[in-house]
Amino acid sequence: MLPRNIAPKAPPIKTQGIKTKVVPLIARSIEWDGSGRWIEPFIGSAVVALNIAPQRALLADTNEHMIDLYRAIQNGSINGRTIRKYLEREGTQLLEKGEAHYYYIRERFNECGDPFDFIFLSRSCFNGMMRFNKKGGFNVPFCRKPERFRPALITKIVNQVEWAAKAMEGKDWQFLVQDWRLTVGSARAGDVIYCDPPYVGRHVDYYNGFTEEEADALAQSLIASEAGFALSMWLENKYRRNDYVDRLFSDYPQRTMEHFYHVGPQEKLRNAMTEVVVLSENVAATPAEVPESPLPLFERAELMDV
Numbered sequence: 001m002l003p004r005n006i007a008p009k010a011p012p013i014k015t016q017g018i019k020t021k022v023v024p025l026i027a028r029s030i031e032w033d034g035s036g037r038w039i040e041p042f043i044g045s046a047v048v049a050l051n052i053a054p055q056r057a058l059l060a061d062t063n064e065h066m067i068d069l070y071r072a073i074q075n076g077s078i079n080g081r082t083i084r085k086y087l088e089r090e091g092t093q094l095l096e097k098g099e100a101h102y103y104y105i106r107e108r109f110n111e112c113g114d115p116f117d118f119i120f121l122s123r124s125c126f127n128g129m130m131r132f133n134k135k136g137g138f139n140v141p142f143c144r145k146p147e148r149f150r151p152a153l154i155t156k157i158v159n160q161v162e163w164a165a166k167a168m169e170g171k172d173w174q175f176l177v178q179d180w181r182l183t184v185g186s187a188r189a190g191d192v193i194y195c196d197p198p199y200v201g202r203h204v205d206y207y208n209g210f211t212e213e214e215a216d217a218l219a220q221s222l223i224a225s226e227a228g229f230a231l232s233m234w235l236e237n238k239y240r241r242n243d244y245v246d247r248l249f250s251d252y253p254q255r256t257m258e259h260f261y262h263v264g265p266q267e268k269l270r271n272a273m274t275e276v277v278v279l280s281e282n283v284a285a286t287p288a289e290v291p292e293s294p295l296p297l298f299e300r301a302e303l304m305d306v
């Protein structure tokens with residue numbers, strides 16, 4: 001039922017640990033008749049939902065900025081034309097005024113939360129990272145490239161906005177700001193819950209403080225749900241293995257893929273990381289449908305675009 005051969009596209013915003021490269025594995029691992037809703041309690045950048053493009057979806061996150069952005073794309077206030085006009089205007093100001101303009105937009109965003117400004121910051125902050133301080137303010141510094149919004153990048157973002165709009169066009173998608181407990185609790189038989197929770201104890205910021213107890217509670221609610229589930233996370237690298245998966249999901253179907261990430265600036269130094277998708281029996285596609293090789297080789301940190 002899910003598209004088997006997705007060449008994943010990137011959304012208009014960037015997040016830490018964005019799952020773009022894992023989308024094909026997720027899609028091929030799930031067997032689902034599409035009768036219910038595609039449910040994501042931790043939508044983040046929305047890259048998974050946008051690529052899977054189900055007919056009915058409940059997409060939630062506690063980060064209201066993500067949800068506001070996708071609501072704005074859904075209601076058409078952010079579209080290819082409006083984002084181009086906005087980026088051309090603010091990009092010119094950035095070129096003329098330099099980093100002062102970046103910090104002006106950052107302050108404005110932290111006061112008003114405008115989704116246009118959110119895209120601007122996501123695409124011109126240092127390393128494309130997204131972090132919020134203890135008070136919920138976006139606090140990533142400038143990438144130090146006043147010429148950042150060149151025509152090629154603006155066109156790329158316009159295309160990404162238009163692609164996102166197209167993916168949800170004519171579909172029954174609901175975007176909600178809410179805690180995962182409410183989202184998982186609303187799932188019914190026939191639904192599939194795709195979960196990509198924050199790392200426990202890593203990348204902790206205002207929206208991503210996930211404790212071990214919370215991660216355990218999530219596992220229990222997924223297991224207890226009438227809906228099917230797919231949970232993706234890192235499984236191991238050469239130093240560590242994620243004991244959460246072994247402790248709570250050793251009896252569940254698992255599909256894995258390896259990818260490589262660069263260590264420091266030297267291209268030669270690469271470490272392998274195994275990503276896993278843990279599935280409930282009722283939505284696990286037969287392993288034969290999940291090719292074990294070739295292993296995709298990821299050349300660069302994907303956050304660093306154009």
Ligand SMILES: C[S@@+](CC[C@H](N)C(=O)[O-])C[C@H]1O[C@@H](n2cnc3c(N)ncnc32)[C@H](O)[C@@H]1O
Binds near residue numbers: 047060061179
């Ligand atoms: C790992 S990210 C999801 C990334 C997403 N799959 C992607 O590829 O962009 C985890 C998300 O969980 C959200 N989050 C953190 N705590 C949450 C909670 N208690 N309930 C719902 N969402 C939460 C964060 O705001 C963040 O967007």
